[in-house]
Amino acid sequence: MxxxxxxxxxxxxxxxxxxxxxxxxxxxxxxxxxxxxxxxxxxxxxxxxxxxxxPGLIDAHMHVAERADLDALAAHGVTTGFDMASWPTETTAALRTETGTARIISAGVPFIGPTGTHAGFGMPSYAIVTDPNEAADGVARRASDGSDFIKVVTEPEGGGGPSPEVVEAVIAAAHEAGLRVVTHASHIDSFRMCVELGADVITHVPMGTPVDDGLAARTPAAIPTLTVADALTTAMPRPGTSYEAARESVVALRRAGITIASGTDAVNAPNVPFSIAIGSTLHHELELLVGAGLSPSEALQAATAVPAEMFGLEDRxxxxxxxxxxxxxxxxxxxxxxxxxxxxxxxxxxxxxxxxxxxx
Ligand SMILES: [Zn+2]
The missing domain is CATH 2.30.40.10 (Urease, subunit C, domain 1)
Structure with missing residues (x-):
């Protein structure tokens, strides 16, 4: 002993x-x-x-590609990462069994639409689902690949994401299989759609029109990822988007008493628009959450007990x-x-x- x-x-x-x-x-x-x-x-x-x-910190939205990513988490006190999409599945499966380093739970291959931004990230072709009738098989495939939860990338209408019918069918199939559903929504319209269709957790917040009090009150739970909003609005500024809108959304979610977990969208991969360092950025996220009105202790809970409970990890x-x-x-x-x-x-x-x- x-x-x-x-x-x-x-x-x-x-x-x-x-x-x-x-x-x-x-x-x-x-x-x-x-x-x-x-x-x-x-x-x-x-x-x-x-x-x-x-308690060891949790980054509730990051992406893994190799063992070094787990070590980067661990070196910064982040002992658990929630991998919000990774592939190929063999690599993810191997990373799940690494010891002496940070541990992950993973969505594996997400569900995406036919022509949105994510369709250009080089995912396996079955990531794209256009027919609600394919939802149950898609969930079963991910479950057998070891996905701990299901991730769906939604877009506003016309943005190339999965149709509301597909999103609804995936949520139903996942719940049937006992899996939580996290949906990506970085636009007010897709955020609203995810709320209305019954996602369990919504990740990201809009950088255009912010979430208002009414929508916030109906939000199930959130992983806002202010770090990526900060990085995107700085590195790739676009008219009508701002970090302030993302921050305002978090203010509204907190005011509504919604469960908020810390996540960064950290990723170390060549085929995404830019990289957010893994591990160190979780500390930045905590600072941004405090900047959005969470007390320091609320921010600490958002990186420990809150995500553990949100994903049913009773051991940490x-x-x-x-x-x-x-x-x-x-x-x-x-x-x-x-x-x-x-x-x-x-x-x-x-x-x-x-x-x-x-x-x-
Ligand atoms: Zn992500």
Missing amino acids: TATFFSDVRILEGDSVSDLVAVTVRDGVITEVGKESEAPASAELVRGEGRTLL GSITTGKRADLLLVDGDPTVDITATRNIEGVWIGGEEYGTGCPA
Whole structure:
């Protein structure tokens, strides 16, 4: 049995950090959290000295292509990534089994329309679905390829995305198969369509007309990806779009009490318009979420407990007994200053210190 004992750390507690506690980890799982805890015999001791111990962060919208992407996440304290589309499926399957690094759950190959932007990204041809009758087979194929959830890329009318009938059929087939559906919507019309058709989670927010209070109130859950909105409106400015519109959408979603998870759209691939660095940008996303009105502790929840719950990952997302020991030790108090998440002193994945532990 291996054990690690974190002494004198502060953990998230409501809107702030706790008094000093100790956290005990045995065989990759958090076994005790408390003021009176004592170090198990032969435990490795990590002196917290008042630093903050966070649950490993989650980037709820990124893309993986190779092992190095997982390591980039891990090096920045992001111990779980939600891969929102990747291919070929053999590569994704192999990345899902990598150890000693960040872990992913993945949509695998998404559903896309015939002529939208995504049709030019080099996905397998079956990504394109134009007939609602193909939805059930498409979902079954992805499920057998190991997809943990279903991703659908929607576009506004005339934008080359899947028809509303196809989107509706995919959502129904996915739910029949017990899979959640995340829909991409970066335009107000497609965002509204996704709300009306019953998507479980909508990712991105419009950069043109923002989401208003009425639509926000009906939104099921959101992964806004302010990082990519920031990057797109800076690198590829287009009339009628702005970062401010994306930010306003997040303000409206938060005001409506909608569940918001942090995601970046980080990707390291040659065949997309531009790259967003994997790992480091999740810390930027947290800062942007705070800039859109989330409190620092809400932003931290958006990168830990919220996405874990949103995707049914019951084994992670908080520092409580029984959870995986995916941990991040940072200097400072990120509930006061969110940029403190960047002051990384150590990362543990399943109880093994990243970069020093022996990969299982
Ligand atoms: Zn994406």
